[in-house]
Amino acid sequence: MKVLLVCAAGMSTSMLMKKMDAYAAENGIDLEVAARSFSELKDPKADGYDCILIGPQISYQKDKVVKKADGLPVEVIPMKDYGRQNCPAIFELINNLIA
Template structure:
């Protein structure tokens, strides 16, 4: 599976991405994760992403992300899970999006 994390500048989400990659490796989850800023969000479906997770700091932009998502499932990462880098909860969110 291929997941795209989107935030304002891509910096804090890059930290989460690294934590998620470590968690996935430790738990045998086959996933590729990228972090991008909203301004870099072009055609995620064409790029092969399966879903998009939005950083809570740009939750207000969810409708704009959905327009660019080209039908891909998207949701905002809950603030508490984002702040705590709660990978189990974030992967549960991914599973719900892809179900």
């Protein structure tokens, strides 16, 4: 699966991205994850992403992300899961989006 994380600037989301990579490796999950700031979001569908997760700090941008997503599933990561970097819950969210 190929997941795009969208955030404000990328600091905390890049930490989450590394934790997701480690979790995927430990659990045999085929994952390619990237983090981009909202301002860098161009054409995620053309880049082959399966879904987009938005950091809760920019949840107010969800409608704009949905428009740029061109039909890709988009969801905001719940604040508690984002803050705790709760990979099991985040992967459950991903699975529900792309199922």
